[in-house]
Amino acid sequence: xxxxxxxxxxxxxxxxxxxxxxxxxxxxxxxxxxxxxxxxxxxxxxxxxxxxxxxxxxxxxxxxxxxxxxxxxxxxxxxxxxxxxxxxxxxxxxxxxxxxxxxxxxx
Amino acid sequence: xxxxxxxxxxxxxxxxxxxxxxxxxxxxxxxxxxxxxxxxxxxxxxxxxxxxxxxxxxxxxxxxxxxxxxxxxxxxxxxxxxxxxxxxxxxxxxxxxxxxxxxxxxxxxxxxxxxxxxxxxxxxxxxxxxxxxxxxxxxxxxxxxxxxxxxxxxxxxxxxxxxxxxxxxxxxxxxxxxxxxxxxxxxxxxxxxxxxxxxxxxxxxxxxxxxxxxxxxxxxxxxxxxxxxxxxxxxxxxxxxxxxxxxxxxxxxxxxxxxxxxxxxxxxxxxxxxxxxxxxxxxxxxxxxxxxxxxxxxxxxxxxxxxxxxxxxxxxxxxxxxxxxxxxxxxxxxxxxxxxxxxxxxxxxxxxxxxxxxxxxxxxxxxxxxxxxxxxx
Numbered sequence: 001x002x003x004x005x006x007x008x009x010x011x012x013x014x015x016x017x018x019x020x021x022x023x024x025x026x027x028x029x030x031x032x033x034x035x036x037x038x039x040x041x042x043x044x045x046x047x048x049x050x051x052x053x054x055x056x057x058x059x060x061x062x063x064x065x066x067x068x069x070x071x072x073x074x075x076x077x078x079x080x081x082x083x084x085x086x087x088x089x090x091x092x093x094x095x096x097x098x099x100x101x102x103x104x105x106x107x
Numbered sequence: 108x109x110x111x112x113x114x115x116x117x118x119x120x121x122x123x124x125x126x127x128x129x130x131x132x133x134x135x136x137x138x139x140x141x142x143x144x145x146x147x148x149x150x151x152x153x154x155x156x157x158x159x160x161x162x163x164x165x166x167x168x169x170x171x172x173x174x175x176x177x178x179x180x181x182x183x184x185x186x187x188x189x190x191x192x193x194x195x196x197x198x199x200x201x202x203x204x205x206x207x208x209x210x211x212x213x214x215x216x217x218x219x220x221x222x223x224x225x226x227x228x229x230x231x232x233x234x235x236x237x238x239x240x241x242x243x244x245x246x247x248x249x250x251x252x253x254x255x256x257x258x259x260x261x262x263x264x265x266x267x268x269x270x271x272x273x274x275x276x277x278x279x280x281x282x283x284x285x286x287x288x289x290x291x292x293x294x295x296x297x298x299x300x301x302x303x304x305x306x307x308x309x310x311x312x313x314x315x316x317x318x319x320x321x322x323x324x325x326x327x328x329x330x331x332x333x334x335x336x337x338x339x340x341x342x343x344x345x346x347x348x349x350x351x352x353x354x355x356x357x358x359x360x361x362x363x364x365x366x367x368x369x370x371x372x373x374x375x376x377x378x379x380x381x382x383x384x385x386x387x388x389x390x391x392x393x394x395x396x397x398x399x400x401x402x403x404x405x406x407x408x409x410x411x412x413x414x415x416x417x418x419x420x421x422x423x424x425x426x427x428x429x430x431x432x433x434x435x436x437x438x439x440x441x442x443x444x445x446x447x448x449x450x451x452x453x454x455x456x457x458x459x460x461x462x463x464x465x466x467x468x469x470x471x472x473x474x475x476x477x478x479x480x481x482x483x484x
Contacts, residue, residue, distance in 0.1 A: 052352050052370050068412065079351045079410065099352045099370040 002041040004031065019089040023048075030087055037063060037070040037082035040093070048072050048082060049096035071096040117143040117288070119462070120307055120316040122295050122330060123323035125155035126271070126446040127453060129278030130188075131320055134458020136285035137191075143314055144282070145293040145307065147326065152342065152383065154324050155446060157417020159347065159375045160271035160367070161360055162448045165207060165238055165263035169223060172230040173472040174426050177452060179236075182265050184451035189269070191454070195284060198277040200269050201368035207266025208250065208361045210257050210402050217259045224261060238263040252356055256401040268360040270368050271447050278450075295323075298333040300435045305334070320461060321440040324420045325383075327428075335434035337475040338442050342383055342418035346391050347375040348399075350409040357403070364399055364406075372406060374399040378419075385416045419444040422478075429457070429473040431466055439466070440475070 008016040008031040018029040023045060030039035037060035040048055047057035049071045060070035063083045070082035075092050078100035082093075119135050121128045124146030135142045164182045168175025182204065189202040211217035221240050228236055239262045246260045247253050283289060293311040304317040319334065321327050327338035352370030363376040377391045392414055400407045420442055422428055427443035439461050443449055460467050 079353075099354045101354050 001044060001046065002038075004034075004042060008033075019087060021087060021089070021091040021093060023093045024095055032087060032089065034087050035063070035083050036072060036074065036080070036085045036087050036091070036093060039087045040070075040072075040082060047095075048093075050098055052099040055098070117141045117314065117316045119143075119318040119320060120145060120305070120314055121320045121322055122298075122307070123147070123321065123326065124279075124289060124291070125153060125322065125324060126158075126275055126278065126450060127155075127324070127441055127443065128320075128322035129155075129275070129282060130446070130450040130453035131322060131441065131458045131461070132282045132287050133191075133195075133278055133285065134454040134456075135320075135462055136282060136287050137454070138459050138462050140462055141286070142282070143288040143290060143316065145295055145309075145311070145314065146289065146291045147294050147323070148292040152325055152385070152418045154417050154420055154444070155271075155275055157345070157347065157415055158271050158447055159345075159365070159373060160268050160274075160447055161207070161362075161365070162202065162204065162267040162269060163207060163360075163362070163445070164265040164448070165261060166209065166223070166227075166362070167445075167448075168230070168233070169227045170424065171426050171472060172232050173469065175227065175230070175233050175236070177427075177469065177473075178445070178448055179265060180456075181449045181452040182267065184455055185267065185269075188451040188454055192274070192277040192281055195281040196277045198273055198280060200273045200277050202267065202269045203368075204265070204267030205359050206262060206264040207268075208246070208359055209261040210246070210253065210361055210363075211259050211261075212256050212398060212401055214258055220261050236263075237265065250357075250359065252403050252405055254401050254404045266360060268365055269447060274447065274450065295330060298330065298438075300334065300438075303437070305435075305438065318437045318439070318461065321438070322442070324442070325418060327420075327440055327442045331440050331475075334438035335432040336430055336438060336440045337478070338422075338428055338440050339475070339478060340420050340422050340428075340442055342381075343421040343444070344377070344379040344381045344384065344416055344418055345375060346377045346379075346387055346395065346414065346416045347373055348392055348395060348411055348414045349373050350406070351412050353409065356405065361402075363395070364402060371412070372409065374406075383418065385418065387414050387416050422475075424477070427473050428475045429466055429470040430475050437464070 019032040028043045046059045058069045061067045072082045073094040074080040118140040121132045121144045124144045167178045241260045296309045299306045305319045307314045331338040350372040357366035432438040
């Protein structure tokens with residue numbers, strides 16, 4: 001549904017190698033430095049969370065930190081805003097199912 | 108906005124469409140009245156949309172036992188209101204009454220609370236007020252997540268909370284289904300007694316009614332004198348922080364911290380005298396956050412998603428004002444800073460009384476006449 005409008009290029013004009021990550025265990029690739037939300041959309045992921053209120057599936061919407069629809073679990077930490085986190089090689093991204101668990105919240 | 112003139116007949120005009128106006132309008136409509144709500148536009152200071160959603164009893168009424176009884180009565184009847192709203196709209200407003208805590212972070216704070224509760228308890232008619240003073244260990248037994256800085260707490264089984272946005276929504280929906288005309292962007296410029304009733308005018312046109320109920324929050328100060336009433340209310344600013352949603356870990360509401368039914372944790376209860384200023388300011392927020400984290404260290408790991416401020420509607424002594432005009436019978440004023448707590452009374456008790464033309468005897472103490480005479484006990 002979504003694809004990048006331009007190839008990723010380094011400052012010397014060479015192509016940037018894609019990075020690998022997983023979403024719910026599925027291996028995917030995208031451009032390093034793109035946001036997690038953009039990387040998921042580019043891979044055809046349309047829903048990345050279920051709301052804690054109704055359980056409805058939701059996906060990235062505003063892409064600028066406002067709508068909180070792109071929440072995902074990144075490397076074990078829940079409720080991360082995917083549109084504000086740059087993708088890094090080897091990230092483990094998972095669907096945010098409902099509320100974040102308080103046990104993962106460390107003081 | 109286009110200005111036009113229209114005239115319509117209705118039994119009661121409620122001026123102000125917040126939680127107080129909505130609750131009264133619902134009660135009036137359930138009693139068979141034709142009701143119109145005239146609400147201001149988005150320029151209004153809407154306390155109903157900024158509140159902390161407590162149905163709170165334990166700390167209320169020092170200096171006015173009638174207020175303690177009135178609050179308690181509403182808390183008791185809140186189950187019935189929640190049932191009515193669910194029946195009329197299918198909306199569950201998430202009311203629960205698991206008992207509330209007031210946490211103290213120093214021996215001084217706890218001692219002050221102890222003395223206040225003692226004085227409250229000594230007032231006539233409140234001798235059976237149930238509460239407990241808990242030390243750190245007992246508080247921790249009941250709420251395992253408290254931090255070491257919590258020296259103790261006051262607990263009362265009477266306290267509860269709701270989802271106030273759902274309450275607001277349910278009141279709007281229920282009044283609409285009952286045929287109440289809700290008219291937004293209708294600032295009332297003048298109210299004139301006419302033919303034993305009232306004529307309300309503004310840029311929206313005119314509305315005539317036999318009775319008028321002023322529930323305009325801070326706007327009541329301007330409107331009340333038009334019908335021989337007095338509502339000397341001033342704003343008291345409160346700020347609130349809300350966190351991301353997490354699975355439930357706070358099972359009781361507290362004065363300054365509560366977890367909503369949907370999972371967000373609200374931190375609140377600041378009070379500032381800053382006129383009509385509603386700017387959110389960091390120094391206050393950081394004090395609120397710091398105290399909250401000392402109470403529940405776990406909160407330090409949660410993300411804040413939003414903060415906001417709103418203006419409480421405060422009378423000179425902090426208690427509500429309920430009055431019917433002596434010079435213009437049929438005109439009522441209702442103003443309080445606990446529209447959520449008192450919603451059950453407003454729908455189930457106050458509205459039928461207004462329709463019958465006389466406020467209940469239990470509300471005599473709430474007349475604004477108390478501000479006009481020297482206070483002697």
